[in-house]
Amino acid sequence: MSRYLYYPGCSMDGSGRAYGESLIPVCEKLGLNLAEIDDWNCCGATEYVGVSLSPAYALIARNLAIAAKSKTDGEPLVAACSACYLNLAKADNYMKERPQLGERVNVALDAGGLHYDPGSVEIRHLLEVIMNDVGLDQVRANVVKPLAGLRVAPYLGCMLPRPDPDHRWKNHERPDDLDQLLAALGADVVDFPLKTECCGGHMTQIAPKVGLELIRRLVDEAEHHLADMMVTVCPMCQINIDAYQGEMNAEFHTKHKMPIVFFTQLMGVAFGLDPKKMGIGRELTDARPALKKIGKEAQPAADPVAPAHRPRPDKRALPMPRMESEATAAAETPAEVAR
Amino acid sequence: MVVAQVSPPLAVDSGVRFLEEVSAKTAGVSRLEMCIQCGTCGGSCPSADDMDHTPRMLFAMIRAGMKEQALRSNTPWMCVSCYHCVVRCPQGVHIADVMYTLKGMAEQEKSYRDSTPPGFARVFVGQVETFGRSWELGLTARHYLRHFILRLPRMTPMAAGLFFRGRIGILPHRIRQRKQLHAILSRAEELEKVS
Numbered sequence A: 001m002s003r004y005l006y007y008p009g010c011s012m013d014g015s016g017r018a019y020g021e022s023l024i025p026v027c028e029k030l031g032l033n034l035a036e037i038d039d040w041n042c043c044g045a046t047e048y049v050g051v052s053l054s055p056a057y058a059l060i061a062r063n064l065a066i067a068a069k070s071k072t073d074g075e076p077l078v079a080a081c082s083a084c085y086l087n088l089a090k091a092d093n094y095m096k097e098r099p100q101l102g103e104r105v106n107v108a109l110d111a112g113g114l115h116y117d118p119g120s121v122e123i124r125h126l127l128e129v130i131m132n133d134v135g136l137d138q139v140r141a142n143v144v145k146p147l148a149g150l151r152v153a154p155y156l157g158c159m160l161p162r163p164d165p166d167h168r169w170k171n172h173e174r175p176d177d178l179d180q181l182l183a184a185l186g187a188d189v190v191d192f193p194l195k196t197e198c199c200g201g202h203m204t205q206i207a208p209k210v211g212l213e214l215i216r217r218l219v220d221e222a223e224h225h226l227a228d229m230m231v232t233v234c235p236m237c238q239i240n241i242d243a244y245q246g247e248m249n250a251e252f253h254t255k256h257k258m259p260i261v262f263f264t265q266l267m268g269v270a271f272g273l274d275p276k277k278m279g280i281g282r283e284l285t286d287a288r289p290a291l292k293k294i295g296k297e298a299q300p301a302a303d304p305v306a307p308a309h310r311p312r313p314d315k316r317a318l319p320m321p322r323m324e325s326e327a328t329a330a331a332e333t334p335a336e337v338a339r
Numbered sequence B: 001m002v003v004a005q006v007s008p009p010l011a012v013d014s015g016v017r018f019l020e021e022v023s024a025k026t027a028g029v030s031r032l033e034m035c036i037q038c039g040t041c042g043g044s045c046p047s048a049d050d051m052d053h054t055p056r057m058l059f060a061m062i063r064a065g066m067k068e069q070a071l072r073s074n075t076p077w078m079c080v081s082c083y084h085c086v087v088r089c090p091q092g093v094h095i096a097d098v099m100y101t102l103k104g105m106a107e108q109e110k111s112y113r114d115s116t117p118p119g120f121a122r123v124f125v126g127q128v129e130t131f132g133r134s135w136e137l138g139l140t141a142r143h144y145l146r147h148f149i150l151r152l153p154r155m156t157p158m159a160a161g162l163f164f165r166g167r168i169g170i171l172p173h174r175i176r177q178r179k180q181l182h183a184i185l186s187r188a189e190e191l192e193k194v195s
């Protein structure tokens, strides 16, 4: 068993509980021993940095200092929430890049009897650890119930592949790591064009119209690709797409029912673990009907119908000749006629 | 603090000064002065349509010393930190981090038009300072009561759904060493003030 330090982050036993519940047994199966660091605090998400710089970074660095102390032998610190991962990695990097920030953070940490030397803890995301340290062969070896017949749209979101301060990703815009992993589980993987587009993060809280539109694009696209469900690596993406789907449907008068689960949940299912113990059923848009398809005769993979893009009102565009079908579609939106 | 009502006449170096101020308050090395106004950022931005200014325009304003206008722009608040622009920027400008800096400065000077985003950040930060953890239920409840009373009816089924699926903690988690955390955060806040 290789030992890793583990930073769960606040959502793991709250809204992202299914993630926390599923990743522990899955990691055990893969021979990863996750040791939760003691008395960690919230990383501040994307909120604290927008309020005050030094406290925001001192807050993150407290976790890094605790991790550095709990190392027995160079173990990396693993986070499974994309926002947590990025915060930890950014703090580590920026303390190096701007020594002034590093000094300041350490003066602050000193008030609590702590210290952190940037670069002393290696920070990783769980997906990347599974891909690179465990490897797909080992994953395949654990599959007892291949997910054949289940059509999944891999959704990485933004903060894992970008900005990638530690240069761990080969491709920042269309990486296929999650695709490969899901294929190794036997699933039918959709080539999802929006896989690293943002779900809006906290926008559902501060500017709902903007946030709901970003979610609509993702869900719409997954549906056009006939996905049975979306698969995520981040608790914030999950709650946005899962819990706000109802509000999004109300806002756009749509009837989407797109489940979204964590990749570790599907790994657990494929490894033969009890779906309930993997937190399946905690999602608001029920994933269980789709999971029933596993092992059934896969339908001939119908190619996705061309997505029906909504005509976009663009006030700045030059008037262009339109196809007839476009013109009728546009006439239905008064904003378009007016322009 | 009294905020000047009229901006001072544009001194030759006021642009440089504001740009330096922004850079000094940004986490890493902002590289803001390297911006070549290519527009790649705005073209990559999923929120550009909802922004008062594209990131490129905003950076031009910063360079021109248009502090008041830059801090009143909704652009930083509409930035969703997707980092599309950051990986594409030919000059390696830390665009998303500059957006955080501008939010912080606008907060300080109370120069924002919509109090919803800073309000959310404040409640969030307040919780973290008190408990050492964020607490989704308390956060959402306070935020919605203050800013989105009308959204509550739509939210109720969702809240109930999350609750019955065991995804809402009724009580906040508290870390053990809250005193230590407070000491660290207050020292950091003092350091932030002297800069």
Ligand code: SF4
Binding pocket: A008, A009, A010, A011, A012, A041, A042, A043, A044, A045, A046, A081, A083, A084, B134
């Ligand atoms: S990003 Fe979210 S889950 Fe992760 S520690 Fe921060 S608040 Fe908690």
Ligand code: SF4
Binding pocket: A082, A083, A156, A157, A158, A159, A160, A197, A198, A199, A200, A201, A202, A234, A235, A236, A237, A238, B080, B081, B082
């Ligand atoms: S996709 Fe959304 S929730 Fe996920 S990392 Fe990006 S902003 Fe955060």
Ligand code: SF4
Binding pocket: B034, B035, B036, B037, B038, B039, B040, B041, B042, B055, B056, B059, B085, B088, B089, B090, B091, B092, B093, B095
């Ligand atoms: S992409 Fe970079 S260089 Fe180009 S305008 Fe934006 S910040 Fe400036």
Ligand code: SF4
Binding pocket: B041, B044, B045, B046, B047, B048, B055, B078, B079, B080, B081, B082, B083, B084, B085, B086, B095, B096, B099
């Ligand atoms: S990081 Fe912000 S500014 Fe850059 S593309 Fe994303 S939303 Fe736009």
